[in-house]
Amino acid sequence: MVPCKVCNKEFENNKGLSYHISQVHNIKFCDYLVEHELNGVWPLCSCGCGEKVNFFGGKFAKHIGSHGVIGLKRTAETRRKISEIQRGRKLAEEHKNKIGAGVRLRLDADQTIVKKISQKLTGKNKSEQHCKNISETRKKLIDAGEIVINRDKISAAITQRYLDGGFEWSTGQYTSSKTGATCNYRSSWEAELMELLDRDPRVEMWHYEPLTIPYIHEGKTRRYIPDFLVVLDGQDVLVEVKPPSLTDTEMNALKRQAAMEFCDKNGWRYLVWSPENGMNFGA
Structure with missing residues (x-):
């Protein structure tokens, strides 16, 4: 039996309790669970991004959307198939922007990913074309206002590094x-x-x-x-x-x-x- 923690009435399962909570006490079942089962804290995505998960089917999800596959390792065969499907595929500019915004949001939420990427790229030489592509992309993001250059902060950091003798x-x-x-x-x-x-x-x-x-x-x-x-x-x-x-x-x-x-x-x-x-x- 499942007791109602508002009036102590008992039900056979959560489905009956959910109906009772919404009809008798006029409370959403998700809010009831947060208050009485989760110490007032709405569950967050298990990937660590810090976003609240959705509530459906009488329970809270573990992840937001596709966040559940983040970090999963694909086999070489799976990666090859994905690459073949994506090769030559042209995406609309709006679609590209959505993907880019999602990636940036993910990186902002989990700095460990940024550090791992940085460590992996350390010491690797970029081609002239690669450097040009990075520069052009960065300029577009700055012009669009998606990257904000804090010149005062940069100036202060450079000043301190000069004083510390830290330039290569x-x-x-x-x-x-x-x-x-x-x-x-x-x-x-x-x-x-x-x-x-x-x-x-x-x-x-x-x-x-x-x-x-x-x-x-x-x-x-x-x-x-x-x-x-x-x-x-x-x-x-x-x-x-x-x-x-x-x-x-x-x-x-x-x-x-x-x-x-x-x-x-x-x-x-x-x-x-x-x-x-x-x-x-x-x-």
């Missing part, structure tokens, strides 16, 4: 005899200046990528990391290592302006350095 294009390490610090220099020019700063007795102290300076570009706040802070003859000099040909680009001009304003406020000097300068830091 660092060409080497230099340990200063003057400061004792080990720096990941990113060009031969930076390495050359580090050696000059250590040798020059006028330099009391120097720091590599010492701080960040905010500036505005296209209405967004960006972050500029000067290359060096040099204490020379008792004065602080902020130094950027850059060839003259690159100093007047729009982005670099904005960085330079922000750095000069920062230096003016703090009583420092700002210098754009290249090897021909040597240790001539000006007045």
Whole structure:
């Protein structure tokens, strides 16, 4: 016998209980089960996507739609047959978009899948055509608003990675005899200046990528990391290592302006350095 947990009346099976619940107590049977059998929690899809399952036939489903086959391994023969059926099949753009949206939803819900895909692709070389296809697809998604680029977040992440010395294009390490610090220099020019700063007795102290300076570009706040802070003859000099040909680009001009304003406020000097300068830091 199955008792009603609202009025304690008993029934032979859930079918009779369901009818009683809906007719006498005016409660949907699914809501009754959630409240009295499942501690008030509606069941979620067993695949881990976090979505609520449907209720039909007097019970809750285990999965949403085809989520029950996620992770199941198909035999080589089954994969071959599926491939043959799909080969050459053209899908409507709307159908493609639905498939893409479903895949993205699935990946967003379960980051373990994303990690597994990333691990599997690590170290594999992509063809030029493959890279082009990825780029074109990404551009379309950005234009459609399906991928939102958080430029502020990216800028902050890049800034921190710079400060941590974590970019792969660092060409080497230099340990200063003057400061004792080990720096990941990113060009031969930076390495050359580090050696000059250590040798020059006028330099009391120097720091590599010492701080960040905010500036505005296209209405967004960006972050500029000067290359060096040099204490020379008792004065602080902020130094950027850059060839003259690159100093007047729009982005670099904005960085330079922000750095000069920062230096003016703090009583420092700002210098754009290249090897021909040597240790001539000006007045």
